[in-house]
Amino acid sequence: MSDPTAYDIAYQQALSDPVAFWSEAANALHWDRPWDRVLDDRAAPLYRWFEGGMLNTCYNAIDRHVLAGRGAQPAVIYDSPVTGTKRIITYAELQDEVARCAGALRALGVERGDRVIIYMPMTPETLIGMYACARLGAVHSVVFGGFAPNELAVRIDDAEPKVILTASCGIEVQRIVPYKPLLDQALTIAAHQPAHCIVLQRDVHRCELTAGRDHDWQETVTNAEPVPCVPVAATDPLYILYTSGTTGKPKGVVRDHGGHAVAMHWSIQHVFGMSPGEVFWAASDFGWAVGHSYIVYAPLLAGCTTVVHEGKPVGTPDAGEFWRVIQEHQVRVLFTAPTAFRAIKRDDPDGLHHARYDTSGLRTLFLAGERLDPDTYHWARALLQKPVIDNWWQTETGWPVAANCLGLTTFPVKPGSPTKPVPGYVVEILDDEGHPLPPNREGAVTIRLPLPPGTLPTLWRDDARYIDTYLSRYPGHYLTGDGGYIDEDGYLFIMGRVDDIIIVAGHNLSSGAMEQALAGHPDVAECAVVGIRDPLKTQLPVGLVVLKAGVTREHAVVTAELVQRVRDLVGPVANFRMVAIVSRLPKTRSGKVLRKTVRSIADGESVSVPATIEDPTVLDEIQKALQTLGLAGNPRTAIGG
Incomplete structure (x- = not known):
């Protein structure tokens, strides 16, 4: 038998002694109070990680790096082709802006445990607002900017925010989307009424503020007193991210502070292969799980630089936009969805736009969010002449379940597979009766409990729905809702949602x-x-x-x-x-x-x-x-x- 790889060692450690494995990973962060239990299984299947521990996510992602002498390093690169705006924010500048935004929220009555809904576009202020909530121990819930009023109202009623952060507008490829009328309509529908809204006025489209309720972002945040980080319990919620539910009522996926920070810090190094000071670009949106995990939190927790891009892979202005950003900002790893590359391939099948730019600094392309078809994989691999790494995960898991772990051991690629389960996840393929299936037999893709840190501990205010939706079908397992198989080499293949199986x-x-x-x-x-x-x-x-x-x-x-x-x-x-x-x-x-x-x-x-x-x-x-x-x-x- 060949010697074990770094992946094999990590996977076996996480499998055989998850307490020791995740304890070591957690020690890389700053804790205001150490945990009593790494894994609290007393209320199984409602598991909790780092019970008794106290920390602050914002401190670990921003303040910690400033204190370590990295204040002058770029934390955020904002690149907006739709407005022609570019901006670099250092860690020290980000610390000040987040502390003032948190001060503005506190002045409006927001404290630990309160909720704040963020209904904003792809601007640095959205990231600042998220971290301001984390700094106070408040719970943020980002709703995709431009979401329909009815859907926004549902989320307002479910989260019951004390304050809403919003903007005058968002900018699409060929149009401006005014946000304020959508928010105002949502508030006429919602039963819950937030006390205040803070509105970012954008130059391309300004809006009228509602007297007594609305506050101008620039005035309110700039003049606020900066506040320090508030230590919170590791098991306290950091954010709620709503995802579609089969009943029509959105499911509020909860992410906690402790397990989330540990998983983000570990994964961006060991899955994505990033080191402090390097530039990471997740070409996604703040409103989605990828945006939360790999635009906002993971890069900064690891001391990297993150790119906030307000544009599209094509149309802003052309199919060379990704290559321009990579060249201009020296992006080392790009993470996006296969659909983005299919759009580029459709508009520029011969890669003529790519030839205009120098992307030699790019190490790796990661693709996730939907199934990566082999044709798109081969096209991207041939165009970039760089590793193309498929990875599979869900809003609920918050970070990759399966991937070719760049920071551990990279295995030969099998197009159509995200490679092997990431350390911490035990993926099993089960039949209708819950029996494990042999290699190459397609069935329900499940994950053995307990799920690792960073995954959802429950749904917002609804433990019963969490258990019924994810844990009841196969006791002792989390039901992903996807169908697939594991081959004889341990590679996972996701073939689509279980309800996408066609019975002929x-x-x-x-x-x-x-x-x-x-x-x-x-x-x-x-x-x-x-x-x-x-x-x-x-x-x-x-x-x-x-x-x-x-x-x-x-x-x-x-x-x-x-x-x-x-x-x-x-x-x-x-x-x-x-x-x-x-x-x-x-x-x-x-x-x-x-x-x-x-x-x-x-x-x-x-x-x-x-x-x-x-x-x-x-x-x-x-x-x-x-x-x-x-x-x-x-x-x-x-x-x-």
């Missing part, structure tokens, strides 16, 4: 396998496959395909080739015969394809437009495309309808 004449077929076949066609930029109802075979698969820029071949010829390709690579049992070519796929703002919505349209069901959709108008094109296949959908209803 009694055969369970993976939509991911069919998408992989379609994506391998040279004319295809991106695709999605959904299962629609069929009275004879239960379901039949339907493909939606976006072609690469410049493809001029007859659509009928391309679709015939696609049908044959799935028949050849998946098999005739798939009964794959229906393909529609569209200009774009319906997606959330984080890049996830809205397969359930497409399925509902195809099945003729009344469709509520998801609040997270990037552009609702795309559903009209999807409906027309499905109708050309003989699939008539009902007109979609309004949000919440």
Whole structure:
């Protein structure tokens, strides 16, 4: 047997003695009071990490580095192609701005345990607001800027914030989105009314402030008295991040202070391979889990520099935007979603924009947030000539469950797999009865309890829903909701959500396998496959395909080739015969394809437009495309309808 790798050693240590493993990781941070128990299992399955310990996340991410002599190092690089603004904020400058923002919140009555909703765009002030809450021990809940009033109102009523931080507007590729009218409408709907709102006025669009409730950010924060960090319990909530629920009521994923800080600090070094002083760029949004973990918290906890980018991979101004940022700011690691690279590939399939820039300083590209199809992997790998690392995790876990750990041991890549479980996670594939499945057998992807630090300890004010949603189906395991398998080498393959399994004449077929076949066609930029109802075979698969820029071949010829390709690579049992070519796929703002919505349209069901959709108008094109296949959908209803 070969000698164990650094990954093997770390994985076995975390498996055999998680208390010792995570205790050592936690010792790298500053604790105001040491913990009594590393792992508190007395209320299992509601586990808690570092019970009895006291610390402050803001102190560990900012103040600690200033005291260590790193105050002059850049902490945040703000690059906004949509406004033409660039700004570098050092750790010392960030400490002052966060302390003053925390002082402004305290002056408005915010104390430890109070909630603050943050409804803001991709600006440094959003990050400052998050850390200001952490500094006070208040609980922040970031709601994606521009979210619909109804959805914002639901979150206001659930979190019951004392203060809301917002801005006059957000800026999209070709439009300005005024936030204040959306917030005002949400507050007419919500039962809970916050006492105050602090509004960041942006030069491109200013708004009227509501007398008695609204405060100008610049005046309020600049004139506030800076406040020190408040030590809080490691088990206290740091933030609430809402994610979609099957019942229609959003689930408030809770992240605690202690376990979260330990996991962020450990993961950015051992998974992403970062060292203090280096530049890390997570091209995501503050409103999503990636934004929380790897724009705001992990880079600064490790003493790195984080990039806050207010732009898109294409359109601000072109498909070379990522390469410009990497060259200009000497980004060492880029972390984004596969959909971003599919958009770049669609607009610049030959990489002509990439050739204009020097990206030699980039070490690695990490991709996550959705399944990384092999075609996109190979394209990115060939273009960059750098390692491309797939990783898989969820809002609930907060950090990667499976990845090729750059800071431990990198293994040979198997396209389509995020490689192996990260130390701390024990991933098991179970059948319907809860029995472990052998290698290469597809089933439910679960994680053995207890989950490691940094994952959700519960849902906001709803332990019962947390247990029922995630822990009851397979006792002793967390149900991810994804289907997949582990091969003979221990590599994990995620084939899609369990409800994306398509049942055709009694055969369970993976939509991911069919998408992989379609994506391998040279004319295809991106695709999605959904299962629609069929009275004879239960379901039949339907493909939606976006072609690469410049493809001029007859659509009928391309679709015939696609049908044959799935028949050849998946098999005739798939009964794959229906393909529609569209200009774009319906997606959330984080890049996830809205397969359930497409399925509902195809099945003729009344469709509520998801609040997270990037552009609702795309559903009209999807409906027309499905109708050309003989699939008539009902007109979609309004949000919440």
